[in-house]
Every structure is written in C-alpha cells, then in structure tokens.
Amino acid sequence: MLYREAGQFKRSYEADAAIFPIAQDRWVVMVFVAILFLGVPLVASEYIYQAILVPVLIYSIAALGLNILTGYCGQLSLGTGGFMAVGAVSCYKLTTAFPEMNLIVVLLLSGVITAGVGVIFGIPSLRIKGFYLAVATLAAQFFLNWLFNKVAWFQNYTPSGTLTMPPREVFGVLVTGAEALPRDRYLFCLALAVVLGLAACNMVRGPVGRAWMAIRDMDIAAELIGFRPFNTKLLAFSVSSFYIGIAGALAFGVWLGSVETAEAFDINQSFQVLFMVIVGGLGSILGSFIGAAFIVLTPIVLTNLMVYGLGLEAVTAKHFEFIFFGSLIILFLILEPNGMARLWQIAKEKLRLWPFPH
C-alpha cells in the first residue's frame, strides 16, 4: 500500500479538476521535474547533454505534437519530418532576417508558420481517412523537403545548402551557436518541453481534447452529435504542426546547430517519431515523453553494448541494431499494444494493492 488515494478529499471543483488529483502523483512529478532542472546539471557531462538529454526533450515535443494528431484525433500522419523541416527553415529565415528578435518569439513564430503549412496539408483529411491519409501526408514529407532543397531562398543562397544557426541569446544566456554551453541548451529545451507538455495536458482534457477524441473514436457519430469535423480536424493538424515545428526549430537551432534539411528531416524522422508515439502510448501525454526517451536511448545503449561490450564491428553492430529494434517493436506491439504509458499505469495499480495480489 505504497500508493493510495484514500483520505484525500477534494473540497473544491478546482481540486477535482487538477491535472494530478492524487497527491503522490503530484509529488512524484514535481520532484522529478525539480531533479531535471536542478539535479541533472550538477552531474551531466557534455556527451550526456548532447547525445541524450537534449534530443530526448526535442523529440518529446515532436512526439507530443504527433500524439495530439494521431493519438487524440486519430489522423495517421507520416509527414512529421517535413513539418520539422518547415520549423527549422522558418526559424533560420526569421532569425537571420531579424537578428534582434528574441529567440522565444522566433520559435513561436516558426511554430505558427508550421501550423499554417500543417493546416494546408491537413485539408485532405476531411475527405480521406486511415492509410489513404497516411500516404497523402507523405506528399507533405517529400514535397517540402524537395522545396527547401531546390529553392535557394530558403537557404539564404548559401552554396553548400546547409543551414547554420547564428549564436542567439535568451535573456542574456547564449543557447545557440557553437559557443553555447550544453547546460544552457538543455535547460532551455527543458523549460520549453515542460511548458508545452503542460499546455498539451490541459488541451486534451478540455473541450478541445474531447472533440478530438470524439472524432477519433467515430467521426460520423461525432459529426452527428454536433462536433464540426472541419474545425476539429484542422485544429488538431494546426496544434500538432505547431508542436512539431517548434521541435524542428529546436532540433536545428539548439541541438544540431547546422543541418541539411533534406538529410536531417527525412522520412526516417517521420517513422521515428511515429515509433515514439506508439511505443510510448497513443493518446497519452506521459507516453510521448517515455516513448521519446526510449527510442533515443535504445540505439545508443545497443551500440555501446555491442561495439564496446562485445567488440563487434560498427557495421555489424548497425545490422544487429536493426534486427533488435525491429524485434523490440514487434514484441512491444504483441505484449502491450497500448504502449509504455499503460505499463506505468499498471505499475501504479500494483503499487496500490501491494502486498496483496488483488
């Protein structure tokens, strides 16, 4: 009985509608976030920041976005990489055109631009569904990448076609460019991830989220009881693309520093984010974070184990990584199709009953 809600009475509607109505949940989350903000910077090395923490946070934001669209609104999308590229390119164009603009404003505007693009590519979702829609979103992926590659204006006419992020400060702290401290990049991404995560949490449990879920569960029925599919689906597309755009801008500006859009945001990115959402749990905010952490960490752990632990060649290790990764996904789908967030829920249930089995 490590975990119980008995005796926690709610005396107001606010308390009843809180994000974490159970005190233990609240404390665990708060302590965890506090550790991330205060504890991690004391111990983490540059490698850990750059290879693990920053990518996990950025992919979490992208996974949140895709989860809103696929997990909550039920529209399968394979265009994530393309939308991330839109975010990255908007961030680059904005920050080079207006060097004085605050980076946060740049990021938000990048998100807004991506949202606009997302809405355009979301329009077919009003007519087509399921796998047909998934293939239609691939059109976004290929078309956008081609566009950014071919039109030199998007790269500011640099001959190499590479976007390079100039150094930018947020409230006097350098977070982009080669000079920025990994710690500051990490804290910046963390702050954004927390804010965006909270926002998503609140969106999906409010009227907007309920409309999305109604459309997901049965769109015709939802239409009959008064949800407008047009508004609801396009809103999901725009919010989702907003998140994904910010993730793309962060991946470019804060994490990688310089990218070739066609390479950095190719179709594999789309699949990777989709894996995160499905392994983490469709329709779960927590799942987006867990899934991102899992998918970023697994290859790193595997490579280290095989190359340094077993002494395999890097190429062979890469092949084994493929096999292992694929098997893992299949295994996960067979054992727990609802994702890791569901495992966490089951764990909480068990803790509640412990030491009794039922």
Add this chain to the structure above:
Amino acid sequence: MEVLHAVFAAPFLDMADDPVFFLEVVIGGLMSGVMYSLVALGFVLIFKASGIFNFSQGVLALFAALTLVGLMTGTMPFSLQKVLPEFPPIIAIALTILVMIGIAFLIERIVLRPLVNQSDMITFMSTIGIAFVLEGVGDTMWGSDVKVLDIGIPSGNWVIGEMYIQIFDLWATAIAGILVIVLAVFFQKTRTGRALRAVADDHQAALSVGIPLKTIWVVVWSVAGLVALVGGIMWGSKSGVQFSLSLIALRALPVLIIGGLTSIPGAIIGGLIIGVGEKVSEVYWGPLVNGAIENWFAYILALIVLLFRPQGLFGEKIIERV
C-alpha cells in the same frame, strides 16, 4: 505571362514538335510504371486478404533479391565467404521461393497470429518492425555492399524508326504480364484462390464456413513474397541489389492509393499512370523548377486523385455507418 506560357503552353508545343520523342517518353514511362505495379501488387494482395497495410513489401523485395544473388554466387550465409556451389538461376530462384515461403510462415506464426484482432495501426506498425528485422537479417546474412544481379535477361536497345526501346523493359513488361495472368487464374480458378477471395470479403464469414484463416495468411504472404521476388529481380537487375531497393516501396505507395488499396487492376493501371505522369512531367515541366520532381510528383498526383475519389480510382467504395 511568361510563366503561364512556360507552364501551360511551351511543354505542349514541345510535345507536338517532336512526337517521336514524346512517344519514347511515354513508352519509357509505361515501362517504369510496370515496375511500380509489380511492387504495388504485393501490397494489394496482402491488404485485400488480411486488411494489413504491409509496409515491409519493399524490404521483402530487397531480401528476395539478396538471397537470390547470394545463392547464385555461392555465398555462405553470415560468413560472406564464397564456399558453396554456384547455383544456376533457375535453381536459385526455386530455392529463393522456398525461402520466401519460409519467411511467410514465420511472419504469420510469430507476428500476425498474436496480433489478430488488433487495430489497423498496430498491424501496420508491426510490418514496419518486420521491415527492420528483415533488413538487418538480410544485411547480416549476405553483406550490405552493392551486388550485381544477372539472371540472363537480355539488354540492349531495340530501334524502331527513330525510337529507342530498351529490350530489358520489354522483358520486364512481359514477365509482369505473365505474373498478373497467373495471379488472376490463381485467384479465379483454384480452390485456394477462391478461399482467398472469401477471406478478403469477410473474415468471420469465411471462418464460419470452414476456411482456415491461418493457412490462408501463410499463402497470401507467400504469394506476396513471390511478387516481391519478381519485383526484386527486375529492380535488382536494373539498378543493382542494394539498400535503396527497399525504398521502391515508397514509390509504390502513391500507385496504390491512385489505384485503390483493394484493387489488383487498380495497382496495375495506377502504376502505369504514375510511370507515364512522372516521366512526362520530369521531361517537360521538370526543367522549370530545376528538376528532381520525380520524388514528390506521384504523391501530389495521388493527393489530387484522392480529393475527388477518396477510395482511389478502382477501390471499393468505403461505406461507413454509425
């Protein structure tokens, strides 16, 4: 005005100016369309029979081609040393078919059976998992370098008047045609084929009249493996057997949705439409935008078709009830 002229008038004038060249482009497009259809067929077969959107079709083709090359060069699996006897093409193909049937059996047993009755998205994801595993296994077994595949399909050009037609493409078309006829006979005339169509119509009804679903799925995946082998041979002899072979799956997706996910003739006609559209647009409109529009043209075309016919040109009408 100049832009309008360049987009709407000049390409057509070019076509009228040199009709022989235009015909050559169209024929080239039809031929590459046949190759797309070969891949798309595999998708449709599995989707029809089990409702699974099989993303691993491209990797199946790669795996089949790798196995075939490996057997023909006498490579020992996993060691990459050429110690085994070199099989002649016919025997190697027969052995590869056996391997593909084995894979179909494994996929059904290990992946699909535990996932029966899961949502479409889950089974779709599982086929992505299959694609990863097969790719890893294929590379570990046979090595990841580019291989030459030559099973004796003649190459060279065939000249009619001023037109050049590649003989290889003609062979590809002929083989694809034979494959489609064989599949059609199999589906229409044999007992197993009828059972397959019954399963495609309604799983539960098929089960209740005594059709064994599990066997049917193995058969379907074997047939898809066979189609993948043919596709793999064609693409492999054309551009070498290498990782990028698995990406033809991405080329085949728009073909699928133009034709409709459930229609075999749709896959073929969709392939031809895409093939011709891609080549013609690349040759006549490509230069306007610095080329390389092949990558997305098919998708945008598919998107436009979908806006008017959400189930594709030949797909079954999607009827939804609350």
